[in-house]
Amino acid sequence: MSIWLINDSPRFSKTVRSMLELRQQLQLYLRCNVGDGRTALFWYDYWTDLGPLYTLFGNSGPTSLRIPLNANVSEAVCDGHWRLPAARSENAETLQVVLSTMSVPCDANGSDVYLSRINSGGFGASFSSNVTWERLRNPNPRVHWHPVVWFKEEIPRCSFITWTVFLNRLPTRDRLISWGLTLPPGCVLCSDADESHSHLFFECSFAAVVWNRYCGRFLASPPSYVAAVVDLSHQLQGPHGPRVVAVLKLLNQVIIYNLWRERNARIFRSVSLTQEAFFKVVDRCMRDRLLSLQSLTAVSPSLLELYFWFVSPYS
Known part of the structure; x- marks a missing residue:
């Protein structure tokens, strides 16, 4: 039966x-x-x-x-x-x-x-x-932003979070509220606006300060939204253009990844970093990754040197 x-x-x-x-x-x-x-x-x-x-x-x-x-x-x-x-x-x-x-x-x-x-x-x-x-398979159109997410110098954990940001799929507070959850909508990094993908990673004053630290030789102003990084990667020219773009794409991923970690640490563990401490986390992550790549090529300037050119002399 x-x-x-x-x-x-x-x-x-x-x-x-x-x-x-x-x-x-x-x-x-x-x-x-x-x-x-x-x-x-x-x-x-x-x-x-x-x-x-x-x-x-x-x-x-x-x-x-x-x-x-x-x-x-x-x-x-x-x-x-x-x-x-x-x-x-x-x-x-x-x-x-x-x-x-x-x-x-x-x-x-x-x-x-x-x-x-x-x-x-x-x-x-x-x-x-x-x-x-x-x-x-049912093929979908190729997305124009895929080189900013998947590239040789990437850090896989950072690439995954960046990919999710481009798809607008991270559980930010605006999305959680749209699903019917009851929680405060404010951004935990700045408390000045509601949390969303565009705000958290680019418009937030906490994120803007970090990006401004890298407005040096190559960036006149920080990107204001995620797709702007794609535009910047097409605009950067010069004899070191492709390698400068690689550093920019890595920097974008590292900042996004660590902003997401900082946001979660403040919500779930009630711990937070100061602006300076957060910058040091990003800087250390960039240096470690670029140092690991330095032995793979003897081209001068190295990727690490190009990264130093990103850092604003006034920061």
Whole structure:
């Protein structure tokens, strides 16, 4: 009784439907050339022009054709001929017509061969996971800001937080309130405005002070929103342009990451850093990362030297 209840549950039925839909989708990328018929599944494999026969006949197929649900194609053959009962439906008649145009499986034909979709759209014996993935997925437009998030000099933990900021998916207070939570909306870093992605990382006076410390040789003014860093990375030119941009992108990630940490520390641990202490955390993180990269290249000036050029002489 318990098994019956489980199998009859909506969740079980939904799982079965999902598995059948997945199988049907995969059949669009697989074909089977029948040889001896001992491997190809009669009901589930795409071995005739009619597609998987289970899709055509449904649950009544094994009964009407007298072929078990788990049968191989070879089990539909007897003494060198197709072993099917007299057609009693239009689908059964169509199947018999199609089978009459196909060679009967036998040992002389060799083993069954599965074919997969190739790049040209046809089918071949070699399987390409890349081709299959490109045809399975629903591609989205490439985002213009991805080089600011993923680049060679990145720090993975900082990249992840920056990526989430670009997607506007961090649980800032404005988002939590929109979900129905009751909590104060104010920014815990400055208390001057409501907390949001744009405010917390760029408009907040606490964040602005940090950014202003880096308005030196390369930045005339700090970025005012997250996408502005993308624009700045395109505007920075000169003989060291690409490497200066790398330092800028790393600096952006380190500041964002540590602002998020500082925000959480004030909310959940009731501890806070002064402006100067926070700047030292950012500075130490930048130096450590750039020092680790310095041995990989002998180009002068080094990334660490370029970072020092970012620091405002008046800070």
